[in-house]
Amino acid sequence: MKTPAVLETLIQYGLIDEVLYSLMSGKEADVFVVSAKGKLQCAKVYKDAQARSFKTAVTYQEGRKTRNSRRARAIEKGSKYGKQQQENDWQQTEYDALHKLKQAGVKVPEAYMFIDGVLLMELICTDDQEVAPRLNDIAMDAEQAIEDHYVMMVYIMRMLCIGLIHGDLSEFNVLADDYGPVVIDFPQVVDAAGNQQARVLFNRDVKNITDYYAQFAPEIAQTQYANEIWNHFENASLHKDLTLTGEFESEEEEADVDSIMLEIKAALEEENERLERISQDDNED
Numbered sequence: 001m002k003t004p005a006v007l008e009t010l011i012q013y014g015l016i017d018e019v020l021y022s023l024m025s026g027k028e029a030d031v032f033v034v035s036a037k038g039k040l041q042c043a044k045v046y047k048d049a050q051a052r053s054f055k056t057a058v059t060y061q062e063g064r065k066t067r068n069s070r071r072a073r074a075i076e077k078g079s080k081y082g083k084q085q086q087e088n089d090w091q092q093t094e095y096d097a098l099h100k101l102k103q104a105g106v107k108v109p110e111a112y113m114f115i116d117g118v119l120l121m122e123l124i125c126t127d128d129q130e131v132a133p134r135l136n137d138i139a140m141d142a143e144q145a146i147e148d149h150y151v152m153m154v155y156i157m158r159m160l161c162i163g164l165i166h167g168d169l170s171e172f173n174v175l176a177d178d179y180g181p182v183v184i185d186f187p188q189v190v191d192a193a194g195n196q197q198a199r200v201l202f203n204r205d206v207k208n209i210t211d212y213y214a215q216f217a218p219e220i221a222q223t224q225y226a227n228e229i230w231n232h233f234e235n236a237s238l239h240k241d242l243t244l245t246g247e248f249e250s251e252e253e254e255a256d257v258d259s260i261m262l263e264i265k266a267a268l269e270e271e272n273e274r275l276e277r278i279s280q281d282d283n284e285d
Helices: 005-013 057-061 069-077 080-103 142-161 198-214 218-222 225-234 251-284
Strands: 018-025 029-036 039-046 111-115 118-122 174-177 180-183
Touching: 005 018, 005 039, 005 118, 018 039, 039 080, 080 111, 080 118, 142 180, 142 198, 142 218, 142 225, 198 218, 198 225
Parallel strands: none
Antiparallel strands: 018 029, 029 039, 039 118, 111 118, 174 180
């Protein structure tokens, strides 16, 4: 295994002791298992923009705030400096999101440090010290699927409570340790209030997770968590300890029924008036 130059630099800095092995290669980063101060950690090395296959970054970055006004102007102009700052912001996003989500009660890896395009974070393991598998690599019984699906819906809800949407959530970026699901991969995290595609991306996240667990418990497919959670979000009634039901009755459907009944009533009144006019005409004749 060839150790990336940036990790060699971190070894020289004394931030990590050794690169043990490559864990995975993804569309926006390569992940390695490293040792640091005698402890196993995960080192996520982000790929350059030109090397990434993640082509829809602009969809996810819409609405993100840049605190530095000079950087914001440079990014808007698309200058060389601006593009570099945009890339730095893209990479920094996951580190920031992990801290926010941890505080919000979402089970995610603990982020230790972000430096030179490398995110050092907790390596999620099982009790026997094996690297935790992804959801797509495991199977479960119906009872476990229903339980874990609800946990994931709570995590998705808590993300939205702090204005974040994962944006690329599926069984491929959720790990399973001995205590339940752990959500990973947040560089594309979406600003729920500032992104025009927020609802679409939110619905897709919920659907992907629901479809996965429904393989083991088909009744899960009938739940309405996406509509329920988003409705609370829009009505400012969402909070991290909200008890979800998975049920939702669309107000639009209720409104449609009411309007139809009003139309029927109006049509009946018009018909009665027409019949009365006909009757009056007949009497006059």
